[in-house]
Amino acid sequence: QTLLFTATWPINLDAFSRELTEMPVRVTITRFKSRRFPEPARTIDHVVSVTTDEARAQLFLELITQAHKGLNNKVLVFTKTKSSADYVTELLHIEGYTYAGCMHGDKTQEERGEALEKFIQHKRAILVATDVAARGLDVEDVAVVINYELPQSADTYVHRVGRTGRAGRAGVAFSIATPGDQMIAPKLVQILQSANAAVPPELIDIAERAHRKRKERNKKTKAKIKAKTVAKAIARA
Structure with missing residues (x-):
C-alpha cells in the first residue's frame, strides 16, 4: 500500500492517481465539496484585515501585540520574499521582540x-519565514499564523494557515490584504465564506475588481482568436 498525506488535493490528481495505482481511495477530514478551492481545517479562525502597503507594518505590529496576549503563544509569520522576512524580523527586534527568529533561502543551514x-524550545516565540524555508515545518503548538503578505495561490494560503489548528487544537490565522492581492482575493473570499469567517467588504471589492479584469482579458483573448480565425479564412479564400 502507498499512503500520501497532503493539506490540499488538486482536482487533476484524481485522474493521475487512477493511472498510477489500483483502486485508489481518498480519505478527507474536511467536507470535500471544495473542488474550486481548498478548504483548511475547521479548527482555525480566520481574520483578514485590508489596508494599504504603507500601513501594513503598523497593522502587523498591532496583530503581534494581540497574538502575544497569551503567555504561551507561538506565532509563525509568513512573507512572500526574503527581503520582507528580513525587514519584519528587524522590525520585531526594534519593537523589543528580540527572540524573533528568521528563516529564508539566503540563511545558512546553521542559521x-x-x-x-x-522556535520549538521556547513557549513564547516568533518565527518569520518564507514559504520555501518553512516547507515541511511541523511544530505542534503554533497558536497563531500571521500572513504579513498574502500568497498568490489559495493552496499556499491553506498550507500556511495549516501550521496552526493541528490535531483538533484551536488556532488563529491573521492575514493582511492590500488592493494588490487581486490574484488570491476571489478564492480567499470563498475560503472565508466556507469557514463561516467574516469577509471584509474591502476584500470583496478587490475580488470583484479581479473578476472584472479577468472577464476583460478573456474577452480580448477571444476577440484576438476570432480575428486570427477570420484572417486565416480570408487568406485561404
Missing part, C-alpha cells in the same frame, strides 16, 4: 537550524 530550534 535556519538555530531559528527553528529557538
Whole structure:
C-alpha cells in the first residue's frame, strides 16, 4: 500500500492517481465539496484585515501585540520574499521582540537550524519565514499564523494557515490584504465564506475588481482568436 498525506488535493490528481495505482481511495477530514478551492481545517479562525502597503507594518505590529496576549503563544509569520522576512524580523527586534527568529533561502543551514530550534524550545516565540524555508515545518503548538503578505495561490494560503489548528487544537490565522492581492482575493473570499469567517467588504471589492479584469482579458483573448480565425479564412479564400 502507498499512503500520501497532503493539506490540499488538486482536482487533476484524481485522474493521475487512477493511472498510477489500483483502486485508489481518498480519505478527507474536511467536507470535500471544495473542488474550486481548498478548504483548511475547521479548527482555525480566520481574520483578514485590508489596508494599504504603507500601513501594513503598523497593522502587523498591532496583530503581534494581540497574538502575544497569551503567555504561551507561538506565532509563525509568513512573507512572500526574503527581503520582507528580513525587514519584519528587524522590525520585531526594534519593537523589543528580540527572540524573533528568521528563516529564508539566503540563511545558512546553521542559521535556519538555530531559528527553528529557538522556535520549538521556547513557549513564547516568533518565527518569520518564507514559504520555501518553512516547507515541511511541523511544530505542534503554533497558536497563531500571521500572513504579513498574502500568497498568490489559495493552496499556499491553506498550507500556511495549516501550521496552526493541528490535531483538533484551536488556532488563529491573521492575514493582511492590500488592493494588490487581486490574484488570491476571489478564492480567499470563498475560503472565508466556507469557514463561516467574516469577509471584509474591502476584500470583496478587490475580488470583484479581479473578476472584472479577468472577464476583460478573456474577452480580448477571444476577440484576438476570432480575428486570427477570420484572417486565416480570408487568406485561404
